[in-house]
Amino acid sequence: xxxxxxLTLKDLLATIKKNNPECDCDLITLAYEFGEKAHAGQMxxxxxxxxxxxxxxxxxxxxxxxxxxxIAAGLLHDVVEDCxxxxxxxxxxxGDEICELxxxxxxxxKLKYRGIERYVENLRKMTVAMAEEIRVIFIKxxxxxxxxxxxDAHPEPTKRKRIAQESIEIxxxxxxxxxxxxxxxxxxxxxxxxxxxQGFAKTKALFEAKVKVKKPYIxxxxxxxxxxxxxxVKGSYKIHGRLKHLYTLWQKLQKPEVxxxxxxxxxxIAVRVIVPDIADCYGVLGAIHxxxxxxxxxxxxxxxxxxxxxxxxxxTTVLTPDDQIIEIQIRTFQMHEDAExxxxxxWTYKETPNEVREKDTxxxxxxxxxxxxxxxxxxxxxxQENPEAFLTKIKTDFFADRIFVLTPRGxxxxxxxxxxxVDFAYAIHTDLGHSCTGAMVNDSIMPLDSVLSSxxxxxxxxxxxxxxxxxxxxxxxxxxxxxxxxxxxxxLHAPVRAVRPRANGQTNSRRQKRS
Ligand code: MN
Numbered sequence: 001x002x003x004x005x006x007l008t009l010k011d012l013l014a015t016i017k018k019n020n021p022e023c024d025c026d027l028i029t030l031a032y033e034f035g036e037k038a039h040a041g042q043m044x045x046x047x048x049x050x051x052x053x054x055x056x057x058x059x060x061x062x063x064x065x066x067x068x069x070x071i072a073a074g075l076l077h078d079v080v081e082d083c084x085x086x087x088x089x090x091x092x093x094x095g096d097e098i099c100e101l102x103x104x105x106x107x108x109x110k111l112k113y114r115g116i117e118r119y120v121e122n123l124r125k126m127t128v129a130m131a132e133e134i135r136v137i138f139i140k141x142x143x144x145x146x147x148x149x150x151x152d153a154h155p156e157p158t159k160r161k162r163i164a165q166e167s168i169e170i171x172x173x174x175x176x177x178x179x180x181x182x183x184x185x186x187x188x189x190x191x192x193x194x195x196x197x198q199g200f201a202k203t204k205a206l207f208e209a210k211v212k213v214k215k216p217y218i219x220x221x222x223x224x225x226x227x228x229x230x231x232x233v234k235g236s237y238k239i240h241g242r243l244k245h246l247y248t249l250w251q252k253l254q255k256p257e258v259x260x261x262x263x264x265x266x267x268x269i270a271v272r273v274i275v276p277d278i279a280d281c282y283g284v285l286g287a288i289h290x291x292x293x294x295x296x297x298x299x300x301x302x303x304x305x306x307x308x309x310x311x312x313x314x315x316t317t318v319l320t321p322d323d324q325i326i327e328i329q330i331r332t333f334q335m336h337e338d339a340e341x342x343x344x345x346x347w348t349y350k351e352t353p354n355e356v357r358e359k360d361t362x363x364x365x366x367x368x369x370x371x372x373x374x375x376x377x378x379x380x381x382x383x384q385e386n387p388e389a390f391l392t393k394i395k396t397d398f399f400a401d402r403i404f405v406l407t408p409r410g411x412x413x414x415x416x417x418x419x420x421x422v423d424f425a426y427a428i429h430t431d432l433g434h435s436c437t438g439a440m441v442n443d444s445i446m447p448l449d450s451v452l453s454s455x456x457x458x459x460x461x462x463x464x465x466x467x468x469x470x471x472x473x474x475x476x477x478x479x480x481x482x483x484x485x486x487x488x489x490x491x492l493h494a495p496v497r498a499v500r501p502r503a504n505g506q507t508n509s510r511r512q513k514r515s
Contacts, residue, residue: 003046003048004052004056004149004150006048006052007052007055007056008055009029009055012028012055012058012059013025013028013029015059015063016028016062019062019063019064020065020066020067020068023062023067023068023071027068027094028068028071028072028075030072030093031071031072031076031094031098032075034075034079034094035051036051038083038084039079039083042083044153045150045153045155046150046153047153050078053078053143053147053150054074054076054077055075056146057075057077057142057143057146058072058074058142060074060141060145060146061074061138061139061142064138064142064183064341065341065344066135066138069097069098069101069135070138070139072094073101073102073105073135073139074139074142076094076098077101077105077106077143079102080106087099087103090102101135101136101139104136104139104455105136105143107406107455137174137178138344141171141175141183141187144171145183145186147163148163148164148167148187148190148191149190151164151191151194161194161195164190164191164192164193164194164195165191165195167187167188167190168188171187172187172188172191175187175342178342178344179338180342180344181311181340181342182340185245188245189245189246189247192246192250196250200250203246203249203250206253206260207244207246207249207262210268211243211269214268214269214324215269217322217324218271218324219241220320221271222239222240222241224321225239225271225273225288226239228287228288228291229273229284229287231287232280232287235275235276235280236276238272238273238333239274241269241270241271242269242270242271242272243268243269244267244268244270249268252265266295266298266325266326267317267327269326270327270328270329271327271328272328272329272330272331272336273331274332274333275332275333276332278303278332280332281303281313281314281330281331285299285314285316285330288318289316289318292318292319292320292321293319294317295316295317295319295325298317299314299315300314300315300316301314302314302315310338311339312331312335314329314331315328315329315330316328316330403415403416403419403452403453404455405424405453405454406455406456406457406458407428407457407458407459408458408459413427413428414427415427415452416478416479417478418451418478419478419479420449420451420452420477420478421436421438421439421441421446421450421452421458422448422473422477422482423477423479423482424452424458424460425439425482426479426485428460430485431467432460432462433469433486434466434469434485434489435466435467436448436460436461437461437463437466438460438461439458439460439461440458440459441456441458442456443457445461449473449475449476469485469486469489469490473486474486474487
């Protein structure tokens with residue numbers, strides 16, 4: 001892999017100004033200087049200064065047109081994990097919002113890879129739990145892109161392959177489900193050579209041979225289309241060729257109907273037409289079909305029927321005067337932005353000046369949150385037979401009532417809101433519940449009745465000799481599992497102390513006073 005150029009603060013600011021003129025460049029500069037100092041002396045395995053990794057991450061976030069806090073958090077995403085910077089310091093220097101984003105990235109990093117199925121399930125839960133902080137996922141994606149770009153410097157072949165595989169099977173899958181087509185393609189193509197070197201080499205050779213031959217035809221066809229477009233489209237439009245990503249090409253080549261015959265892949269190079277509105281899309285499609293005969297069965301109206309991840313465009317495949325078969329994709333500028341950036345394109349709000357910054361300002365607006373839930377819904381549609389039930393579940397269960405807490409090994413435990421370490425212990429194992437005497441929550445010792453929140457990493461402290469729960473726990477546990485186990489054991493070992501009956505969900509006055 002070619003060595004990446006060194007990115008400077010100036011480069012970063014230039015990209016930011018181009019993509020988000022409202023971005024607070026002073027804050028970015030502060031974050032840059034803070035991060036550079038914190039990582040001083042640390043090196044990447046590739047031999048470059050560690051901080052370059054953070055600058056590249058932030059740079060990719062800027063390309064996604066993300067906001068000040070996300071880019072700053074990109075610059076700072078490793079300072080808690082890899083430097084001696086405490087979350088408290090970060091909060092003092094950069095405020096709650098950036099600190100929370102960095103904490104989110106750090107927590108995601110704690111998920112351990114132990115078998116793909118379990119990991120996917122864990123990540124899925126975490127993603128849902130963090131739906132309102134989708135920006136954490138964006139940072140993680142960009143972090144991963146740079147890690148893949150420098151992956152050949154990693155000394156361990158098995159780890160290289162594992163990281164690459166995880167990128168294709170998890171990160172790219174999530175990016176795709178979030179409609180982030182550009183990033184999905186990038187993650188897959190960067191990981192491809194590490195996962196399957198032979199397949200990559202074979203695909204690349206085929207592709208390059210074919211693209212060289214096809215290029216002149218495509219250029220000629222684009223010129224031929226220009227007059228038709230000028231006539232049909234009232235406003236401004238764009239037309240360009242797009243090359244197929246290598247990983248998706250490899251997937252297609254393996255299909256039985258293609259069987260490594262690259263001439264059967266019709267969208268190797270596609271012509272993309274981007275127009276102002278939907279009427280233009282259909283207008284252009286009609287005008288093209290009048291001149292160039294469409295191939296039967298290859299006209300797809302993803303505008304009327306979007307793909308599961310929200311993708312919208314018209315696709316058709318036509319025969320050119322040069323007897324070439326070419327796919328044309330027609331979409332509006334908005335659809336194009338959505339197809340490239342997906343959920344990130346929905347992350348738009350007015351940046352507010354420092355003095356009026358409040359946490360709530362940065363929570364997605366209602367309509368945007370609905371968009372996001374729509375995204376989540378589309379994501380689940382393929383896997384879930386009953387999407388309506390899932391939407392209801394998201395609303396009532398995931399968002400309103402559930403939290404996701406991590407074990408020290410990186411497994412996600414799903415608990416009701418306000419659950420305590422005792423609930424957590426019983427959710428893992430009855431014996432762990434019975435013998436727990438304390439809990440470490442995010443590395444601090446916390447009382448057994450403390451309230452856990454999503455993303456907390458909880459370690460239960462046990463006393464092996466102890467096999468019996470305390471009747472006091474009944475006053476604060478939130479899950480039926482914990483309550484039932486405690487009751488059944490107490491009946492066996494000791495007379496049950498009178499427990500004040502209370503309705504489910506009623507808050508406990510004693511604990512409220514304490515917290
Ligand atoms: Mn990182």
